[in-house]
Amino acid sequence: MPDVGEGLTEAEILKWFVQPGDTVTDGQVVCEVETAKAAVELPIPFDGVVHALLFEEGTTVDVGQVIISVQTGEAEAPAAAAAAPAAEAEAAPEARQPVLVGYGVSTASTKRRPRKAVAGTAAQNGSAAPVAPAAPAAPAPLPAVPAQPSGERPLAKPPVRKLAKDLGIDLASVVPTGDGGVVTREDVHAAAAAAITPQAAAPAAAPAAAPAPVAAPVAVVAAAADASARETRIPVKGVRKVTAQAMVQSAFTAPHVTEFVTLDVTRTMKLVQELKDDPDLAGLRINPLLLIAKAVLVAIRRNPDVNASWDEAAQEIVLKHYVNLGIAAATPRGLIVPNIKDAHAKTLGELSESLSSLVATARDGKTSPADMQNGTITITNVGVFGVDTGTPILNPGESAILAVGAIKLQPWVHKGKVKPRQVTTLALSFDHRLIDGELGSRFLADIAAVLEHPRRLVTWA
The missing domain is CATH 2.40.50.100 (RNA polymerase II/Efflux pump adaptor protein, barrel-sandwich hybrid domain)
Known part of the structure; x- marks a missing residue:
């Protein structure tokens, strides 16, 4: 592997x-x-x-x-x-x-x-226990004494040692069946079952009777069946495991600050429709997220200090002269954050193509590890779920993350009159070690200003 x-x-x-x-x-x-x-x-x-x-x-x-x-x-x-x-x-x-x-x-x-193979005979699990030549076809019985020499520490991986400690099992009394005399999880569970069921401690009279001692008491089986009907346990592994670890690391390492702004994006929504009708952009996926991403890039150009990272070992702030724009994507395997490399250097059309490719690859579960490394700032679109706003947690190693809420038709004061307008809420979380309140507020205000008046995509670019 x-x-x-x-x-x-x-x-x-x-x-x-x-x-x-x-x-x-x-x-x-x-x-x-x-x-x-x-x-x-x-x-x-x-x-x-x-x-x-x-x-x-x-x-x-x-x-x-x-x-x-x-x-x-x-x-x-x-x-x-x-x-x-x-x-x-x-x-x-x-x-x-x-x-x-x-x-x-x-x-x-x-x-x-x-790993999931059940520990069995010495011939099946590769144990060094000798097999009698007179009966090569018969399974060899498990040795009645520990395979570890007296005085030596039993061989076992740290998780197995912890399991044994939790179950109150002395590893020195466990018969190892793993390669090279290593005690496995199955060995510890078998020893625990033997401690609960006295009959399991006695050697089996025949190989066919070996599975009987590990059978749980009727009451235990009934309780397990009842528990399985009321709850389901899902192993935490893969993407979910690393996401959980990253969020804990981020939440307890970087001091988060979150600011909010509610704004009128009616002009931006009109521009989205105009760009969809533009023959020069035919075949490209034009949506509000594209213009929001462009607004973030424009705001970074006006506030370059937000695009940084914190080097704990060197006690330095590292300013990035490039933008690897992360887009949080929900996939069947969990939430991942691939990023668009050098997004700051892309045209609107190139940014659209990169966004479409990124999302399609993520949904297919084909995102490579390289696509999720070295991000500098992230956008998460919680509005697609109808959510108005939230307090997003930073992607580890990044300085800020922008949450985009649902765009809804709401009453809004426009030119002195209350009118129905397209309104949304932006939430910006940032690392207060890197970004103080003034810089964070200016950055968020610039994003909002671009989305309220999208012509600034040209005048501020």
């Missing part, structure tokens, strides 16, 4: 496009994975025949783990090919010490079982 984006440590396999026995070529896409930032297609870097898919769809895999094995070069004899997986499984525990934190050490001869 490659690191397909900056800072990513894991990805979920969404779909395999190949199966064992398929021929693959260098550059061919073999699977689609979802990282914490986007869905990405992974190509294979060599030619050959798929030998095995080491993880199933829906499995979350750490960066650096082997996910597919491919037979390259001349084809081997069927007998040799069939014997290869068994030889690899036997050699793996002796070849390297398991790495419990970080990318780990990957070798071509190591095969990792899918």
Whole structure:
């Protein structure tokens, strides 16, 4: 599993496009994975025949783990090919010490079982427990004593250690079934079930009786069924996970200030219609968001200090001489914020094309991690949901975010008389370390002025 984006440590396999026995070529896409930032297609870097898919769809895999094995070069004899997986499984525990934190050490001869596979016999899980030669077909019973030598700390990843602590399980008493003698989550759960059900502590008389001890008491099963009917638990992963982490980081790192302005955008709405009818712009998507984006760019030109970031390590304010304009987009996988690179240098037509492409790519779930990096300022359009306004949270690393409310026909004083006008509310949140009240107010007032009198798109540009 490659690191397909900056800072990513894991990805979920969404779909395999190949199966064992398929021929693959260098550059061919073999699977689609979802990282914490986007869905990405992974190509294979060599030619050959798929030998095995080491993880199933829906499995979350750490960066650096082997996910597919491919037979390259001349084809081997069927007998040799069939014997290869068994030889690899036997050699793996002796070849390297398991790495419990970080990318780990990957070798071509190591095969990792899918996380969601149920821990079973030593032959199934790659355990180093010996199997009696007299009965090779029968599953080997789990050892009755811990596999870890006396006095040595059991091997387990930090989340597994925490799980054991929460359940009150001594890892030294748990029989490890993971590769290289690593204690897995399934091992801890099995030990917890054995502690609850006394019969589970006794060795099974026959292999067929092994699953019986882990069965929960009737009362527990009934309670679980009742709970599942009343609530649903959704794992926090992928885009939702990184969004949650980013929002917490932003809310508790940058001191937010939010200002609001309600304005008449009737002239802007008329201009939108005129631009739609302009033959020179035929084929382009013209909407209010396009002119709002242009108004933000004009306001940044008049107030360049708002386009900055805070360098905590250096204790410096970094002024950006470019604008990577972020557009918050709701997708089936959650909210993402891709950005238009160098938006300040684009014409109205180019900005329209970039917006359309950005939105279409986001909705298809094909936004790349690079498209969501290095944003400088963001627009979020909550008006599409009929919402009047809100207090948006900054995208981490950015100085400001503008929330655009619903545009509604409302009574408004226009030229001394109350008339129905198109009205909306803008909300600007900004980092008070970078932007003081005066600068933030001037920036928001300039955006409003452009939208009230859109001819300023030309006179102020």
